[in-house]
Amino acid sequence: MGSQRHEPGPSLDTTIGLDETAGRVVRVIAGYLGGRILQSPRGQVTRPTSDRVRESLFMMLGPLTGLRVVDLFAGSGALGIEALSRGANRVDFVEPDRAARTVLESNLASLQLEDLAMIWPLQLPSGLKRVAAVLGEADLILMDPPYGHATARATLEGLGEKGILKGGAVVVVEHHAKDILPQDTGSLALGRGRRYGETCLSFYRVTEPSSGP
Secondary structure, eight states, rough: OTTTOOOOOOOSSSEEOOGGTTOOOEEEOTTTTTTEOOOOOSSSSSOOOOHHHHHHHHHHHHTTOEEEEEEEOOOOOHHHHHHHHHSSEEEEOOEEEOOHHHHHHHHHHHHHGGGGEEEEETTTTTGGGGGHHHHHHOOEEEOOOTTTSSSSHHHHHHHTTTSSSOOOOOEEEEEEESSOSSSSEEEEEEEEEEHHHHHHHHHHEEEOOOOOO
């Protein structure tokens, strides 16, 4: 992971290339699926969001009952599945990597969540336009983009464009402490944030109503 490489760096729940993270066990923390184990992609390595960070994230979000959620850079689906376990009505997962999608499909099937989810094989941020209708209905967007890369900022900027998200929607970005994100971008304004070692959570909210068609 040299500083001169221009590939996406590691993230907490998306596919990466660091052997040191192999063998991590991912489980659902709370809700009606609490304790269930999730698979990780074979042949590729993931760095799952730690239980501590994931638990803190969802405690800060509060009740999710009935919410529409979008999980961007979904990886194994741990964040979105956690949201479903805690009462979210539906989750749309966006994940470009085929191996990760295969595992995500298996996780959803084993937990009998297929009717509550959709998987989109899209690159980000360019793929945001393909899920514009889904994003326009979302109450909560979860993002775990690659570390040390412009993808996080570019995706945030895309989400902040006028008419993409509805008023009051919340975007949570999980990122490395060295990745500097904007205070505001378009309709999104940065609110609270938390740091856990090298991991940060940044919470954005749409501060103006959407004006889509």
